[in-house]
Amino acid sequence: MRDHKFGLLTHAHAGGTRGLTRAFGLLFGLAAVSEANASPLSSARAAPESSSITAQQAASRIWMTVRDTRFEITLANTQAARDFAALLPLSLDMPDLNNNEKHAELPKALTTNVTRPGTIHSGDLMLYGSQTLVAFYVTFPSSYSYTRLGRVDDPAALARLVGSDDVRISFSKQ
Structure with a gap:
């Protein structure tokens, strides 16, 4: 027979019981070697990848506390966001501007x-210029950069929490 799925068994059958035993022995031996080689490598790779993802997620999140309420912030994947995170922990008195944002140097x-x-x-x-932190609390169109x-x-x-008055906002990594 020329069936690729059964080609090995057909040749084993042609050689009698000895050929069949040899074919199964070869198959089981290859499976055992393959399993022995694959398992340590698979588990060795899985741990660093999952811990790397967890570390990346933790590094991309910070906290903002307004009054007694904590908000989770997902950082942008930018150098500016990494620079900002390196400044933390940080508490800033942030005055209101235009009833839509809090800002501080x-x-x-x-x-x-x-x-x-x-x-x-x-x-x-957001960062306005290179040194002014802006936390927006209203959605609106803007032509500013x-x-x-x-x-x-x-x-x-x-x-509701920030209101239109000045507020102290704390930023932290935890």
């Missing part, structure tokens, strides 16, 4: 990658 200038987003969303954390730092994951309560 950072202790040092950050790397910029300026874009014009067009629409600012409630929960956006910013460097994206991150975004509050669930900004629904943000506007």
